[in-house]
Amino acid sequence: GPKQRLFTGIVIEYFFAGGELVLLGFAYMIRSWQLLNTALAILSIPFLFFYFVIPESPRWLISKGHYEHAERILRRIAKVNGCFFDSNAYGHLINEEKKREALYPKKFHGLKTLLQSKIMIIIAINMSLQWFVQNLVFYGVSQNTGAWLANPYIAFFAGALVELAAYVVVHLVLNRWGRKIPYCTFVFLFGLFAFFVVPIQMLMPKDSPVKYILMFIINVILKFLASGSYAIIYIYANELFPTQGRNTGIGMCSMVARFGAIIGTLSNDLLARVWAHFPIVVFGTTSLITVVFATICPETVNKPLPETVHDIDRIGVTWPCWKSKTLTLEEINNMADSDEFMSLRNPFKENDIL
Template identity: 60%
Template sequence: MQFDDFYETVGVFGPYQKIKYFLLCCTNLLPPVMVYAWTFIAATPRFQCKSPFDDLLSNNFTNQLASSHTPSAAQCYESQKSISLKECQRCFQIVNNSDYDGGVSVLSPCRSFDFDRTYYQSTIVEDWSMVCDRVSLKSTVQIVFFLGYMVGSLVFGVLSDKFGRRLIMGVSFVLMFIGGIVCALAPQDIIGHRASYPFFSFGRFLLACATRGISITGFVMGSEIVGPKQRLFAGIVIKYFFALGELLLLSFALNIRTWRTLNAVLAVVPVPFIFFYFILPESPRWLVSEQRYDEAGLLFHHIAERNKKHFDPIVYQRFVREDKKRVAANQELNHGCKALFRSKVMGIIAVNMSYQWFVQNIVFYGISQNTGAWLTNPYIAFGASAVVEILAYVVVHLVLDRWGRKLTYCLFVVALACTALLVIPIQIVLPKDSENQYILMFIINSALKFFSSGSYVIIYIYANETFPTRGRNTGMGVCSMIARIGAIIGTFSNDHLTRAWQHFPIVIYGVTSLLAMLLATIFPETLNQPLPQTIEDVERMGLAW
C-alpha cells in the first residue's frame, strides 16, 4: 500500500484540505508584495539635468530653456558611444568653460537632476540619485535581494526537509516582519546615505530569505496535503493568489506615492500571517517520509473526522509496516544536496531543472520588474501585467492536464523565444519611437509576460513532481538558488544593458529560452503519475532520451 492509496481512505480533498489549502494560498499573497514593492519604491521617474534656469521657470518638467544645454545627437555619438542617445541627453549637459579645450563646448556629467512628479511624490532613486553613473547603486540593492533569494531557497529548502514545512514557514513570517521593519527604519536622513544604504540592503536581504521560505514551503505543502488528481489544481490556484498579491501591492502603491511611507506600511503586512503557524498543520506526507508514524496517525485521524470519513487503525498499521519495509530496502538517506546526485537519472534531472529555473527567472523577473517601460502610466502597466499573469495561469490550468507537462512547457517556452526575437525586425523596419512601434512593443511585452508566467508556473509544478518527497524541498531549493542568478542577470540587464539598447534584454530572453526548450525534452512526463517518495521512484520514471 502506497501513501496515496491510504490517503484516499481519509479523504484527499475534503473540507479539511480545502480550508488548509485556502490558508496556504493566502500566504502566497506576501511574496509578490515584497518582491515587486521595488517596482514602486525604486521607480525611476522621467528626469533631466537640473539646469541653471530651474529657479526661474515654472515646475512643468518640460523646460524649453534647458534644451540649450542638452547635447545633440552628433555630440552624443561622438563622445558617449557606449550609451543610447536618450541616456546621453538626460545624463550629460553642454558646458562652456575655458578650462575645457580652450572654451569649446563639451559634455559634462550632470550632478543634480529634476524628476517628474506626475506619478510619484518621491522614490529611493530620486532621494539617493540612483541614475546615470550611479544606477549601479540601484542594481546592487536588487542583487543583494536576489542573493537573499539564493540563500533562503537553499537554506529554507534543506531545513524544511529536515525540520518540517510548518516550522520553517512560521520562522519565515517572523523574519519577513523583521526585514520589513529594518527597511522601514533604514533610510534616515539624520544618519546619511553612507550608513542607510547598507542597512536598507540588509533589510532587503532578510525579506528575500523570508520570501523564499514562504514560497517554497507553501507551494510544497499545498501539493502534499491533496491527492494526485488535485495536484494541478493545487499548483495553479496558489499562483492565482501570487498574481492577486501583485494587485494588492498595486492598491497600496496607488494610494501611497512616497517610498518611505509605502515601506513602513508594507512592513506590518506580514504580522497577521505569523499566527498561521498555530493554524496550519504539518504535511502528512512529510511526517510519513520521516517515519514519524504516531504523529502522522493522529493527523490522519483528525483529517478523517473533518472529512467525515472513517479512520481505520488496522489499515493504517498495515500501511506503516509496508512503508517501513520500503525504507529498510532503501537504507540511504535522501536528505541534502548530495542525495540528488547519488543517482545518474536524478542528477541529470536536477541539473537540467536548475537550468530551466535559471532561464525562467531571467525572463520572468526581467519582464516583471520592467513594467514601467510598457506604458507611460506605471500603475496601469503594472495592473495590466498582473491581469496578463492571471490569464496565463488560467490557460495553463485548462491545458496542462490535457497536453501534459512537457509538451505544454515546451510550447510556452518556444512561443516566448519567438516573440522575444520579433523585437529585432520591429526595431529595424519601423520608424524609431513611432506610434506603431510603441503599440507593437506593448503587445510583445504583454505576450512575453503571458508566456513567461505560464512557463514559470509549469516548471514549478514539473519540479515538484520530479523530486522525491524526502528531497523535494531541497531540490526545489537548489533550483530556486540557481534561479536567483538568473533573476540577478535579469535585474542587471534592465538597469545596465538598456543604457546601450532598450530592447537588448529581450533578445537575451529569446536566445536562452530556445536552448531551455531543447533541454526540456529530456524530462519524463509526470502527468497522472504518483508523487515520487524516494530517489528510486524517480529512477523508475527514467528519462525521455
C-alpha cells in the same frame, strides 16, 4: 491526492497575481517608498502565525518514520473534512513503507539525497537551470511592464491581469496536455516572439504608431508566456523531485532562481545601455537554449509522486519532448507502496480518506 495536485500548485500563482494587485493599491495610496515598505512589512506579520495553524506534511512524516504523528494529522484532516479514516489502509501503507526501508536501509539527508544516482543529478541540475532561466525571464520582463503605457499604475495593473490570464490558461491545459508539452511550448514561443523585436525595431520608422502597437502586443505576449512557464515550472519541479529530497531540491532550485531574478533585473539596466531591446533578445536566447534541456524530463501528469530516488531511477529521463518512458508492470508494482499510487489504482469513495 493526485486529483488536487494541479489545483494546490496553481492556486499559489492566483494569490501571487492577487498580491500584485494589492501592492498596486498600496503603492497608489502611499507614494513614499519608506512608508510603503513599512506598510507591507506590517501586513505580512499575521502570516508568521501560520506556523501554528498549518500541519506538517503527512507524506514527509511517513518518509521520515514519524508514523504516529502522520496518523494524528490525517485523522484530524479526515475529521475536519467529514471523511472516514481507513485504519487498515493506513496500516498497509506503513507496512509497505517499512518494507521499503528494509530494502534500502542506507538513508541520505540534505544534498546527498540528490547525489545518489546519475538520473537524479541530471534532473536536479536541469531543474535548477530551468528555474534560473524562468526567474531571469519572468522578473526581467515584469520589470518593464510599467513602461507599457504612459500611466505606470495602469500599466502595472494590465501586467497583473495578463499574468492572471496566463495562470488560468495553465490551469485549464495542464491536466489535459501534461506538464512537459505546455511548458516547452510556453518557453519556445517566448523565445520565438522575443526575436520579433529585432525586425520591428530595425525595419520600422522610429515614431510609427504601428510600431508602438506591435511592440505593445509583443510585450503583452511575452508577459503572458513568461508567466505561464513560470507557473508550470513550480508544479513540474515538485512532481519530479522525490519525497525524501523534495524540500532540498526545491530549496536548491529556489536559491539558484534568486540569482536569475537578480541578473534579470540588472540586465534591464546594463544591457539596455547597449541597445534598449537587447535584454529581450537575451531572454529569448536563454529560453530557446533551456527548452532543449527541458525535453529530457519525464512527464508527471496522472502519475504517482516519486517517494525515493530509486523511484526516479525507474522513471528515468526521456527524449524527445513528447515521449516519456513507459514503466513496466514490475516497475509499477515496485512503486505500489505509494499511497498516491493506491489512490490512482483504486479510487476511494467520496467520504473516504486513505
